[in-house]
Amino acid sequence: MKELFLLFYYFAKIGLFTFGGGLAMLPMIKKEVVEKNKWATEDEIMNYYAIGQCTPGIIAVNTATFVGYKKKGVLGGIFATLGVVFPSVVIIVIIAALISNFSSISYVQYAFSGIRVAVSVLVFDAVIKFIKSGVKDKITFLIFFVSLILALIFDVSSIYLVLGGILLGALIGERGKK
DSSP states (O other): HHHHHHHHHHHHHHHHHHSSSHHHHHHIIIIIIHHHHHSOOOHHHHHHHHHHHHHSSSSHHHHHHHHHHHHHHEEEEEEEEHHHHHHHHHHHHHHHHHHHHHHHOHHHHHHHHHHHHHHHHHHHHHHHHHHHHHOOOOOHHHHHHHHHHHHHHTOHHHHHHHHHHHHHHHHHHHHHHH
């Protein structure tokens, strides 16, 4: 039971102290899940993120569910998921009750602008870390580059990019064994 509450606690902490969604949570998930508690490896977290990106729902919630499930089965998945969602629900309820009173104040608008900039830096940092751990050779660089072009120029859905990466990775990996 203690481990279930630890899952809830750490994912609630992640949910409370990160702004900007799932990608902004990656550095804190890596610190808490991979480095501190060793509940998953960095590669596993990247896999959870990739799967979470192309499945319905929020990436952070999907990742929390995967980590919790890996650690303590279905109950672990539920506790981790509730943990990551709980702070957002509480904060949203409070903000919803107060936002109309404060949204026109210039300091509040400036604060939200500052938050957006800080979150952009966190997302950029997460992207760089993904690239460093995912692009390991010429083949993975080629997959990365083609995916980048397809996403930026042709606006291809992330689902197709992930599925294409899975297919190419499996084909190239299998071919490399032979």
